[in-house]
Amino acid sequence: MAFTFKNAYLQGVYDSVVKRNGNEPEFLQAVGEVLMSLEPVVEKDPSYETNGVIDRIVEPERMIQFRVSWVDDNGKVQVNRGFRCQFNSAIGPYKGGLRLHPSVCASVIKFLGFEQTFKNSLTTLPMGGGKGGSDFDPKGKSDNEIMRFCQSFMTELSKHIGADTDVPAGDIGTGAREIGYMFGQYKRLRNEFTGVLTGKGLSYGGSLARTEATGYGLLYFTEEMMSCMKNDSVKGKTVVVSGSGNVAIYATEKAQALGAKVVALSDSNGYIYDPNGIKLDVVKQIKEVERGRIKEYVNRVEGATYTEGCKGIWTIKCDIALPCATQNEIDGESAEILLKNGVQVVAEGANMPSTPEAIDKFLAAGILFGPAKAANAGGVATSGLEMSQNSERLSWTFEEVDAKLKQIMINIFHNAYDRSKEYDVEGNLVVGANIAGFLKVADAMKWQGVAY
Incomplete structure (x- = not known):
């Protein structure tokens, strides 16, 4: 548009x-x-x-594109494109994730780097904005294939990053396994052990609560937004969450801990609906242990249904919608359906998951809307806390990190809300956060x- x-x-x-x-x-x-x-x-x-x-x-201050050549298990040479967008370092070293997904291209990486600049600023931590990744798809690849890709990817990326220059992290398709392979290659090439990546394993410099951070942070933000603006809470509400990766799983976990009932999750093939409430232990087994598809859930939980295609998830009646999958997943049509079904709160766990048309409809309807750069900043905030622990050669407890994360998310809400009041658009957190x-x-x- x-x-x-x-x-x-x-x-x-x-x-x-x-x-x-x-x-x-x-x-x-x-x-x-x-x-x-x-x-x-x-x-x-x-x-x-x-x-x-x-x-x-x-x-962007710098946009880097490079070839990533690697050999698959059949001995065939494969070629992917790698990217790193170092968008803005005005307030600190570039900071942002590495996305491994077929949709990755220059436009996606630049939009993510641009958004990351303001998201990192909102945390108040000294981090600039950056983003990177590749059109490589980890799905269906063996561990050895993923290792060879990550080593080739890092061989080039290592020339452009460093603990005080650019500190990448995980993102879609890049979890603890991929970060571990990349960190090992960086250490091998540079002969130094530094906090150059976040999202690392706990045995070599990672932070407790990093895996949970974006999902937990989304709920801390949502709870504070509901409390401050509507004198309400998550407790007792019906919630629909899109996605079934780290953000969606731990948003579901924290929502359930706060007394909400989460009834739907999705992946890139379709969505599940469980009117009795999602059984998260089953989802974790399927997604984190077996690396399977979300449709397996209905074979293990009586009363649950599976529907092909993702868009229909927003037709499920709910009080709170948490889009945690990918960009532009809620369009104007889906926004209208959500509003017609009585949604009270939309808070974005993914990056830019609502189209401008959808956002306009939410704001016009007067519901609570938490934009991504504020609501999903918990992941990068905890990455910043991981950087601090690496610099100090210390490891904080889960409770210490979680408490710091919660306070950061509360502060982000109030920073955005206060700016919305200052510029005469009280309650418009899109404008306030920007x-x-x-x-x-x-x-x-x-x-x-x-x-x-």
Whole structure:
């Protein structure tokens, strides 16, 4: 979709981005959404225009693309594309995950890196924004094939990262196994043991609660949003969660711990519905141990049903919807169905899972809407805590990390909410989060000079 701005400067910046990146729809969507939120900021402080801050903030500092060659179990050479977008380092070293998925391309990596810049800013931790990955698909590959790919991928990536330069993490398709293979190759190549990756195993510098962090953080944010804005809570609510990876599983776990009933989960093939409430131990066995498909759930739990295709999950009646799968999974049509069925809260666990049309419908309806860059910041926040532990050569307890995570998510909500009030759009957390994330990065960029 095209964006139209009242402010001539922002319109010029956006038009320039479109001209340069016309074939990158995900990136254009992310940029347009953020710039729309910044109109009152630019009107209030012209220095952002005179310093060219927004011209610079929409252009990545560095975009790296490289070939990844590896040999499969049949001895055949395979070739994938690798990416690392080092988007903005104004407030700290680049920080963001590595996505391994067939959908990965320059547009997806740039949109994720752009979003990561503001998400990391919201955590208040000293981390810049970056993202990377490859169009390699781990599904159906043997451990040895994944190891060979990861070693080849890291052989090139190692030239561009470091504990004080760029600290990648996991993302879709990149879990503890992949991070371990990449870390081992980095250590072999550089002959140093540093906190260059987060999401590591506990035996070699990982942090407790990192696996749970994005899902738990999503619920901490949602609970605080409901408490502050509606004097309500998650307890007793019916919840639909899309996805069945780390974010979805641990969002489900925390929602159940807070007294909610989660009735649906999905994967890229379809979704399950269990009116009695999802049995998470069964899901963990299927997804984390067996690495199977979510449809296996119905063979093990009486009363559950499976439906091919993912979109239908949003037709299930619920109080709270938590999209935790992938970008643009809730479109305008799905948003209308959710609203018609009485949804009260939507909080994004994935990156940009709602289209602009869907977001407009949620905001117009006056329901609570938690945007991704705020609501799903728990993962990168805990990655930042892992970096701190690595630097100090210490390991904190699960309870210590979880308590810090909870406070960070509460602070993120209030930072976004307070900015929404300051700019006369109280309760619009999309605008509030974008402005709050932008201001810290923009201020640092102004102080560091135009050459930066």
